[in-house]
Amino acid sequence: MAPSPLVSLITINYNTLTDTQQLLESVEKLTYKNIEMIVVDNASKVSPGAALTAKFPWIKFIQSDVNLGFAGGNNLGIKASKGDYVFLVNSDTIVFPDFLEPIVAFMESHPDAGMATPKVLYPDGKTLQYAGAIRINPYTGRGRRLGLLEQDHGQYDKNYKTDLGHGAALIIPRRIIDLVGLMPELYFLYYEEHDWCEMVKRAGFSMYYIGDSKILHTESVSTGNDSPLKTYYLTRNRLIFMRRNFSGIPLLSGMLFFFTVSLPWNILKYTAKGKMTLLKAFLRGVGWNLTHLRLALGVCL
Known part of the structure; x- marks a missing residue:
């Protein structure tokens, strides 16, 4: 039996220590064991390094002296990672113990898969936040999430191609990163994962939604609403x-x-x-x- 691919989970901490700790507690329960967990701190007001490495000594912690934004922070983690797959997860997500197995199995059996995102639910575990997305309209500059605010009754429990991923949970094979490059840092915050997805699609690969897996995600608490x-x-x-x-x-x-x-x-x-x-x-x-x-x-x- 071939060994399981190494998956590098990367998360960005920016003044979100409590959220990051909750994420790491859920990662500890993963049944998929061939992982490395990288936490990049994006110059928080108080560095969480000592607290996180004391409680979670198995993580790889990276301290950035400046706030590099979403793309820059993740790129810092990617450069330090060793996985066959890189999986970006927001600090305000909770992963289920068995969420990785179906995603890795799908990616391994679909060489055309350049990126993938699982089902994303709000914290109540019943309300959908993402089940795929419609491409960004060239006339409005906006896309549309599928399933948004619907109740999850299993209607999206399938895998299919989609136009855009969700930056809260995004897996990409190392070989694709080597081909297309890192996430564009010009954006700093918002739209960068969509641009990266377009880079992957222009290289001839597809974006997938994986309904066989799911995570919980709280909308951004670091920027606030209407800020x-x-x-x-x-x-x-x-x-x-x-x-x-x-x-x-x-x-x-x-x-x-x-x-x-x-x-x-x-x-x-x-x-x-x-x-x-x-x-x-x-x-x-x-x-x-x-x-x-x-x-x-x-x-x-």
Whole structure:
């Protein structure tokens, strides 16, 4: 019998020590044993290194002196990893003991699989957060998750190709990383895993949803809802993604839609609600693209 492939689980800690500890406690219960667990701290206010390595001495802990963002932090972990597969998991996820076996078995039996994400559930274990996704629309710069907020009755308990993965739980073979490169760090936060997925698909591989496996995920607690940081990066990176992944008429139409519909609509929305801080963040995101017309088009790692 061939040995089980080594899977490198990588998570980013950024002021989320409690979440990270809960994730690691769930990883300890995995029935798939050929793993390495890498925790990258993205310059938290207080380094969790001593606390984590004391409680979980089996992890590989990496301290970054600066906040490298989602892509940069994960890339740091990838560079230090040794696995045949790299599996990115958010610090605010909980994995089930048997979640890895069906994913690894699928990846091993499907050489065309460049990336895959399991079923993602909200913490109640019943409400779906992800069961695949529709590609990002070149006219709006937005995609759509399948199953979002539906109750899980087993209707998505199957495996199939999909357009986009979920950054909270994303597996990619080492050989694919060697081929296409690391996650683009230009984004810093949001859209980077979607761009990486497009890089993999352009190389001739497919993105899969694995309904045979599932994890629990709490939406981001490190950025908060309705935060200026989130507004800035979602706006900035929506435009970066469009510029890097679309061309010709779709890109021109998408930009026309943004500047004639989305831009005035968001200005009116934030102004009417008195959310001037969010309006400033939104406009800064737009402005970044106007002052970096060439940078976003390159592959920036």
